[in-house]
Amino acid sequence: MANLIHSQVDLHKDFGGVVPELAARDHLERLPHLLDLAFKGAGVAANDVDLIAVTRGPGLAGCLLVGVGVAEGLSASWSVPVTGVNHLWGHIYAAMLSRPDLEPPLLGLVVSGAHSDLVSMPEHGRFEVIGRTRDDAAGEAFDKAARMLGLGYPGGPALDRLARTGDASRQPLPKPSLPGLEYSFSGLKTALLYRLRDLGESVTPQDKADLAASFERSVVESLLEKLHLALEATPTAEVVVCGGVAANTLLRERAAEVVGSRARLTMPPLDLCTDNAAMIAAAGYFSSPPRGEAEPAPIEVNPSLGWDS
Ligand code: KG4
Numbered sequence: 001m002a003n004l005i006h007s008q009v010d011l012h013k014d015f016g017g018v019v020p021e022l023a024a025r026d027h028l029e030r031l032p033h034l035l036d037l038a039f040k041g042a043g044v045a046a047n048d049v050d051l052i053a054v055t056r057g058p059g060l061a062g063c064l065l066v067g068v069g070v071a072e073g074l075s076a077s078w079s080v081p082v083t084g085v086n087h088l089w090g091h092i093y094a095a096m097l098s099r100p101d102l103e104p105p106l107l108g109l110v111v112s113g114a115h116s117d118l119v120s121m122p123e124h125g126r127f128e129v130i131g132r133t134r135d136d137a138a139g140e141a142f143d144k145a146a147r148m149l150g151l152g153y154p155g156g157p158a159l160d161r162l163a164r165t166g167d168a169s170r171q172p173l174p175k176p177s178l179p180g181l182e183y184s185f186s187g188l189k190t191a192l193l194y195r196l197r198d199l200g201e202s203v204t205p206q207d208k209a210d211l212a213a214s215f216e217r218s219v220v221e222s223l224l225e226k227l228h229l230a231l232e233a234t235p236t237a238e239v240v241v242c243g244g245v246a247a248n249t250l251l252r253e254r255a256a257e258v259v260g261s262r263a264r265l266t267m268p269p270l271d272l273c274t275d276n277a278a279m280i281a282a283a284g285y286f287s288s289p290p291r292g293e294a295e296p297a298p299i300e301v302n303p304s305l306g307w308d309s
């Protein structure tokens with residue numbers, strides 16, 4: 001009914017990345033006003049709320065604590081139950097917002113700033129990791145490559161835009177390939193670094209666009225190669241590709257081609273791929289314990305939470 005984001009890009013961009021302390025303080029300052037705006041936008045009041053869902057991890061400890069503190073405060077003052085949600089589950093549940101008839105079992109590729117995970121979801125609230133990265137996550141690799149290319153912060157979307165004007169075949173980079181369902185992006189990152197070093201001062205804007213296109217192609221083809229393998233090994237009717245990196249133009253195009261007619265592919269719209277509150281509401285709605293069986297308070301914040309709970 002309402003899905004609002006207060007972007008912190010301006011707050012962090014001079015630092016070239018997220019400053020945890022500033023992020024947490026800004027959450028505290030912005031959340032109450034955002035809540036007011038959300039209620040106004042949705043045309044509802046506090047007594048229309050049945051359940052409060054809040055991210056309990058993974059993420060930055062300070063930000064998680066602010067969110068959980070606000071949620072528990074609201075829960076106490078409104079006498080409404082509150083449930084702690086796994087951020088990673090949220091990315092998968094974003095797909096169910098855009099496709100209400102989507103049901104597990106499904107195969108998910110979750111690609112964000114900190115994760116590149118292939119997961120099998122047999123039923124609501126159950127996830128099994130079948131593939132992951134050995135080093136950098138896909139989003140992290142895009143952000144670092146963008147920085148090397150002088151694109152600033154946030155890097156992923158800027159690299160995507162630049163890649164649209166480049167030609168990958170003019171600056172080929174290796175496609176990472178590990179056995180099984182494992183990813184690795186650190187070698188590719190080093191390959192880009194060396195190529196830029198070799199080009200030195202003579203690097204042109206077109207070279208940079210070609211390198212952006214090539215880097216993007218290597219990451220995307222590697223992500224989809226493992227998705228293809230997972231789908232071959234365990235045919236599944238529903239495939240979800242989600243997380244911030246699923247906003248990438250080439251990944252969206254190529255995922256549709258790679259999955260083809262083997263399964264139905266759901267990629268949330270761009271604003272539900274990158275972090276948002278609606279996906280946390282959806283995850284809370286589908287996976288919280290039945291009403292009446294209140295969760296033990298207080299909610300346990302876990303900055304390094306995995307997929308299991
Ligand atoms: O899921 P998300 O919003 O936050 C995390 O949970 O990490 O993902 C953020 C990541 C960042 O690394 C960002 O650069 C990347 O997603 N990203 C993109 C694009 N949009 C966001 N990467 C490539 N192309 C994009 N269009």
Ligand code: ZN
Pocket residue numbers: 087091112113243244274275
């Ligand atoms: Zn995320």
